[in-house]
Structure formats: structure tokens, C-alpha cells
Amino acid sequence: MSQVLHTPPPGAAHSGEDDLAALAARHGLSVxxxxxxxxxxxxxxxxxxxxxxxFATAKLTAQYSQARLGQVWQVATPLLNAAVYYVIFGxxxxxxxxxxxxxxxxxxxxxxxxxxxxxxxxxxxxxxxNLGLVRALHFPRAALPISFALQQLQQLxxxxxxxxxxxxxxxxxxxPSWLLTVPxxxxxxxxxxxxxxxxxxxxxxxxxxxxxMPFVLRTWMxxxxxxxxLDKTLRETxxxxxxxxxxxxxxxxVYIDLMRFALIDSFHASQLPHHVGAYALGWAxxxxxxxxxxxxxxxxRYGRG
Numbered sequence: 001m002s003q004v005l006h007t008p009p010p011g012a013a014h015s016g017e018d019d020l021a022a023l024a025a026r027h028g029l030s031v032x033x034x035x036x037x038x039x040x041x042x043x044x045x046x047x048x049x050x051x052x053x054x055f056a057t058a059k060l061t062a063q064y065s066q067a068r069l070g071q072v073w074q075v076a077t078p079l080l081n082a083a084v085y086y087v088i089f090g091x092x093x094x095x096x097x098x099x100x101x102x103x104x105x106x107x108x109x110x111x112x113x114x115x116x117x118x119x120x121x122x123x124x125x126x127x128x129x130n131l132g133l134v135r136a137l138h139f140p141r142a143a144l145p146i147s148f149a150l151q152q153l154q155q156l157x158x159x160x161x162x163x164x165x166x167x168x169x170x171x172x173x174x175x176p177s178w179l180l181t182v183p184x185x186x187x188x189x190x191x192x193x194x195x196x197x198x199x200x201x202x203x204x205x206x207x208x209x210x211x212x213m214p215f216v217l218r219t220w221m222x223x224x225x226x227x228x229x230l231d232k233t234l235r236e237t238x239x240x241x242x243x244x245x246x247x248x249x250x251x252x253x254v255y256i257d258l259m260r261f262a263l264i265d266s267f268h269a270s271q272l273p274h275h276v277g278a279y280a281l282g283w284a285x286x287x288x289x290x291x292x293x294x295x296x297x298x299x300x301r302y303g304r305g
Contacts, residue, residue, distance in 0.1 A: 081114070109224075126199075
């Protein structure tokens with residue numbers, strides 16, 4: 001007894017797929033987890049701005065909830081770091097010599113650097129550390145690294161209250177230049193958020209990168225003039241011109257120096273690198289916008305096994 005296998009005519013399978021696609025489109029259905037276009041993605045992200053803010057605030061509040069001193073650690077932690085750096089670098093290694101108002105100089109550098117450092121570290125775990133949320137709810141995944149960068153900005157604003165006290169105790173009065181801190185923080189936040197999104201995409205694919213980043217960040221800190229005057233060091237050493245340009249264009253150093261210029265009277269414009277404003281704006285646009293677009297390109301892959 002013979003059996004005849006009936007195969008569909010060529011093109012029938014594609015015709016069925018086309019019919020299903022047309023049916024789905026007619027009823028407003030779309031592929032689950034598909035990446036929206038960039039303008040639509042931005043619109044969805046803006047629509048969830050209240051979630052981003054609330055999530056950042058909740059994370060900041062919960063950060064020290066188990067500690068006895070609670071939110072005091074938001075200010076105490078960077079101050080203790082600054083005290084350690086003052087003893088080791090300022091006193092033992094003598095980096096405070098030749099630097100006016102060294103304590104405000106150092107504390108400003110530590111606070112601004114911590115903003116970038118913490119944003120990077122939080123970004124590496126933004127997706128891999130919140131897989132339950134990513135897999136359970138539908139929302140633009142960029143909301144997570146942006147909210148972590150916003151959390152670190154809120155942390156910095158708490159620390160700035162302590163910095164203002166240090167400035168007043170050091171005899172530095174408030175002045176019009178303090179208003180420059182607003183655009184500097186806006187540009188640094190754009191840079192940090194973009195960097196957090198870059199690290200979030202890398203960390204989502206390779207979680208081990210979170211173990212490597214502390215070593216990378218420590219190296220970056222040592223070349224960013226956090227504990228010493230980068231301008232003074234470059235004037236006193238004979239480094240190749242290309243190295244000097246790289247150190248002056250270092251985004252961490254750019255934002256630190258701009259904040260010092262805004263807050264500390266003894267930090268003059270002559271100590272800023274050439275084209276510092278262009279550097280600050282350029283890094284914010286390049287990393288902020290570029291990091292956002294690069295993160296968006298992998299939107300449909302986040303949370304997948």
C-alpha cells in the first residue's frame with residue numbers, strides 16, 4: 001500500500017505568513033519585545049519619567065536603610081574618602097604643596113569623581129541585577145541606567161551641602177560663579193547617564209565586567225587630578241604633547257576642574273585646560289547621545305536567556 005505525501009505548493013508558506021502579518025497589523029498587534037523606533041522609544045521613556053525619578057529616590061533611600069546612622073552615610077562616606085586621600089596624598093605624598101585651599105580643592109574633586117564612579121558601577125548592574133523587573137514588566141530598558149545615574153546625582157546634591165559648609169569654613173564666600181555649577185552638573189549628568197547605558201549593555205551580556213571595573217576606575221581616578229593639581233603637574237613635568245592633550249581632555253578631569261573653578265576663588269581660569277567648555281559639551285553629547293543610541297540598538301535582547 002503506497003502513501004502519497006502532499007506538500008504545499010511553493011510560496012504557500014510565505015502566503016500564510018503574509019496573511020498572519022496582515023491580520024496582526026489590521027488589529028494593531030506587534031511582535032512581542034520588538035524594538036521600537038528611536039523617536040517612539042524616546043517618547044515612551046519620557047512617558048515614564050515619573051517612574052525613573054521615583055525608582056532613583058527609592059534606591060537612594062534604601063541604600064543605607066539597614067545602617068544605624070541611616071542617610072547620614074550619604075554625606076559621611078565621601079567625606080571619609082576625602083579624609084583618607086588628604087592624609088595619604090596631601091600629607092604623606094605632599095600633593096597639597098602649591099595648591100591653594102587644598103581641602104576644598106580635594107573634597108570637590110572627590111565628590112565630583114564619586115558621581116561618575118558610582119554611575120559607572122551602578123550602570124554595569126542596571127540590567128543584570130534587575131532581571132526580574134526586566135522580564136516581568138514592559139518598559140524602555142534605558143529607564144534603569146538613567147535612574148541609577150539620577151540616584152547618584154541625588155547623592156551628590158546631598159554631599160554638596162557638606163561641601164558648602166567646608167567652603168564657608170575655609171573662608172570662601174558665595175559668589176556669582178557658583179551658578180556655573182548648574183550647567184556643569186547638567187553636562188556631567190548627561191555624560192554619566194550615557195556612560196551608565198554603555199556599561200549596562202556591556203554588563204547585560206558579560207556580567208563579569210562588574211568585577212573588572214573597580215580596577216579600571218581606580219586607574220582613571222589617578223589620572224584625573226582628584227587628589228592633585230593636574231595643571232601644576234603638567235607644567236612641572238615634560239610629558240609628550242599627545243599625553244598632555246589626553247590628560248587635559250579627560251572628561252572626569254574636565255568636570256572636576258570646572259566645578260573647582262565655579263566654587264573656589266583661588267582656582268583661576270588659567271588653571272583650566274584650553275577649550276574646556278568645548279570638551280565638557282562634546283563629552284556630554286558624544287557619550288550621552290551615543291550611549292543612549294547604542295543601548296537602544298540592543299533593546300530587544302535585554303533579559304533574554
